[in-house]
Amino acid sequence: MALAARRSPTPDIAVPETPGEGIPVTYVPARNTVFQSLALGWAEVLGARHLFIGVNAVDYSGYPDCRPEFVEAFERLANLATKAGVEGDSFKIEAPLQFLSKAQIVQVGSQLGVDYTLTVSCYQANDEGQACGRCDSCRLRAEGFKAAGISDPTRYQ
Incomplete structure (x- = not known):
């Protein structure tokens, strides 16, 4: 039971506030x-x-399941592990944000009418x-809005 308690998420996790090396503590296994x-x-x-997934491999924190290799491998798995795939009715994993910068993602979202006041990345x-305005996710989001030339509507603490 002590092991399970140590692994459970808590508000006390030391979330990085500057870019670091390796996979950060914010990684969620197999998410x-x-x-x-x-x-x-x-x-x-x-x-x-x-199937669509919103992973990004350009301005991201280094999560292994945001990389092109993951998307490609899951597509292969989908076509090996399903009746449809085995019978030739193939699946395609679409990751339209994967190679866009955060600025490009903000621009596309704005063009599509995304109400960014309803979103938070923190x-x-x-x-x-x-939002805290200090964590890696807040930093990348703020940099994306700035680079896109669009006012950041994020509500910060």
Whole structure:
């Protein structure tokens, strides 16, 4: 039980506030694998063959499941592990944000009408949804808005 307690997420995790080396403590084991697996199962039931994921491998924190290798490997897995894939009705994993900078993502979102006041990227947002303005995710988001020349509507603490 002590081991499980040490592994459970708590607000006391020391979230990095400057870029560091290696995979940060904000990494969630197998997060995108779990999400894509659930999406794959549902897609096969619905007859959908394109699965979309919002990973980014340009301005990101170094998570292994945001890399092109992960997307490519999951697509191979999807086509090996499903009836549809084995029978030639192939799946395609789409990662339209993967090679865009944060500035480009902000620009595309703005063009599509995304209301960024309804979004938060912070690892340490408070109960009111206000971002810390210091963590890696806040830093990358703020830099993206600045580089895009768009006012950052993020509510900060």
